[in-house]
Amino acid sequence: MDRDEVLELFDRQMRRMTCTDGPGARVERVGGVVRRTAADGDWNGVVWSALEAATADAAIAEQVRHFGGLGLDFEWKLYAYDRPGDLGARLLAAGFTPEPEETVMVADVRDLPTDVELPNGVRLEAVTGPTGVDLMIEVHEQAFGASAGRLREQLLAQLAEAPDSIAMTLALAGDQPVCAARVEFNPGTDFAGLWGGGTLAPWRGRGIYRALVAHRALQAAARGHRFLQVDASDQSRPILQRLGFRALTTTTPYVYEHSSVPAPANAS
Incomplete structure (x- = not known):
């Protein structure tokens, strides 16, 4: 690249x-x-x-x-x-x-691992309605330690009025949500954006974040996007680098x- x-x-x-x-x-x-x-x-x-x-x-x-x-x-x-x-x-x-x-990080979806490998007992579930959004917000607030009321309203509006612009996914251990992530599809561009990816502290280091990156890479490729883009924190940057993302600039x-x-x- x-x-x-x-x-x-x-x-x-x-x-x-x-x-x-x-x-x-x-x-x-x-x-x-x-x-x-x-x-x-x-x-x-x-x-x-x-x-x-x-x-x-x-x-x-x-x-x-x-x-x-x-x-x-x-x-x-x-x-x-x-x-x-x-x-x-x-x-x-x-x-x-x-x-x-x-750090603005980008990877070519063709260069990313696409094997979605999850810990035993953890599964992925698509979010399609308000109940799933509420679970995503619950994970977000616990993982990042910040209120996400505005994000909730934004996601609900997007689901209702532009559902093709976003795909949201929960990682669940039994009935407990342990990670939440979304990919936003930017029409007319080569880029899909990765957002969220917050994992509850007891579940970190088990490959769930990496699995959700692979899952979203598959979703982006299916929509015809060439690149995945992330505004990465210091916490997620090392993981993304190991997966093949490169730093473009900072914001x-x-x-x-x-x-x-x-x-x-x-x-x-």
Whole structure:
């Protein structure tokens, strides 16, 4: 896999030319920014930007006004190669809060192992309705230690209005959900995205995460996608590297929450 070639393809298909990808979502290019606007509870943010030092602050302020006018918190997905080089510092100065850096990792599905090998007593089950989504959220909250109420609403809406855009899977030990993962199919692109993969602590190190990667690789290949893409945490990156994923770049989510940004001193 040619890293530079795949990075250019990723940037073009998944960032610059990103399409509307969810119920009620709107993707638009405004100046040097591509943004996604959806309902409250769904993901809102800037997916791509091409800014210059002279225009960056005005572009940032415009996005704050846009989402603020709708009463929406939002995220600016900053990639390591985005310009200007001090864009992260400018976002900080504008009131954004950075979250932990993630590594954008990609693998050609033809190079990935596709043997779904599970521990004895563990099986995979497709999620097709609200009960399964609730179990996924239960696993997510336990595995990652964070509330996932908004994610629940997003997944329910996606299942109801765009079921072909996503496949969700639970790993179950008896009736107990021990891991949950999903793959999102991006129409018109070579990429399918892996999300979740959270495994409950007592079940880690048994190959369940690897099995779910293989399972989702098969699903992506069946849909005609060439690459799997993951925004990997430090915990999942070593596993993905062993499976054949390569790092393309890094990304840092910068989050703007209107309620947490102090009003200007001269505000009435």
